[in-house]
Amino acid sequence: MWDKLKPYIxxxxxxxxxxxxxxxxxxxxVYIYDLLRKPPLxxxxxxxxxxxxxxYTLLGISCARVCQQKAVYPDEVFxxxxxxxxxxxxxxxxxxxxxxxxxxxxxxxxxxxxxAGILKMIxxxxxxxxxxxYLQIPYxxxxxxxxxxxxxxxxxx
Numbered sequence: 746m747w748d749k750l751k752p753y754i755x756x757x758x759x760x761x762x763x764x765x766x767x768x769x770x771x772x773x774x775v776y777i778y779d780l781l782r783k784p785p786l787x788x789x790x791x792x793x794x795x796x797x798x799x800x801y802t803l804l805g806i807s808c809a810r811v812c813q814q815k816a817v818y819p820d821e822v823f824x825x826x827x828x829x830x831x832x833x834x835x836x837x838x839x840x841x842x843x844x845x846x847x848x849x850x851x852x853x854x855x856x857x858x859x860x861a862g863i864l865k866m867i868x869x870x871x872x873x874x875x876x877x878x879y880l881q882i883p884y885x886x887x888x889x890x891x892x893x894x895x896x897x898x899x900x901x902x
Contacts (some may be wrong), residue, residue: 751810752812752813753805753806753809754792755809756805756806756808756809756812757802757805757806757809758802758805759805759808760801760802760804760805760808760833761798761801761802761805763801763833763836763837764797764798764801764816764830764836764837766837767837767838767840767841768794768797768837768840770779770840770841770845771840771841771843771844771845774844774845774847774886775790775844777844777847777856778825778844781879781898781901781902782902783894783898783901784893784894784897784898784899784901786890786893786894787894796887799883800884800887801883803880803881803883804829804833804881805881806877806880807829807870807874807877807878807881808826808829808877810871810874810876810877810880811825811826811829811870811873811874811877814873814874818872818873821869821872821873822873823896824869825866825869825870825872825873828862828865828866829866829870829896830867831862831865831866832859832862832863832865832866835855835858835859835862836859838855839852839855839856839859842855843895848897849898849899849902850899852895853892853895853896853899855890856888856892856895859888860885860888860889860892863881863884863885864885866881867881867882867885868881
C-alpha cells in the first residue's frame with residue numbers, strides 16, 4: 746500500500762511546498778489585495794489559499810500519475826515533467842512579481858506565459874495519462890480567471 750501512495754504523497758508535498766514557500770515569501774505584502782481597486786467577480790482574499798491548496802494537490806496527483814508511466818513512456822514522461830517544472834517555477838514567481846514587486850502589467854504578462862505553460866503541460870500529460878491532464882483543467886481555468894483579475898487590477902490601479 747505504501748509503495749502505491751508514496752509517489753502521490755511526495756508529489757503533493759512538493760507541489761504544496763512550492764506554493765507554501767511562495768506564499769511565505771509574499772506574506773508581508775498580501776495586504777495589498779485588500780487595498781487595490783478590484784474588478785467585479787473578485788473573490789474575497791480568504792478563498793485564495795483554499796483554492797490554491799486544492800490546485801496544488803491536483804498538480805501533485807497529476808505529476809505522480811505521469812511519473813508512474815516512466816517505464817512505458819520514458820522520453821515523454823521526461824518531457825512532460827520539464828513542462829511541469831517550468832509552469833511550477835512560473836507559478837511560484839508570479840506571486841512575488843505581483844505582491845512583492847507590485848508590477849501588475851509585468852505580472853499579467855508573466856501570467857500569460859504561465860497560462861501557455863499550463864496548456865503545454867496539459868497537452869504533454871494527455872499523451873501519457875488523460876486523467877492527469879483532465880485534473881489540470883481547474884488549474885487552467887483558475888489561472889485564466891487570475892489573468893482577468895490581474896489585468897483588471899492593472900487597469901484600475
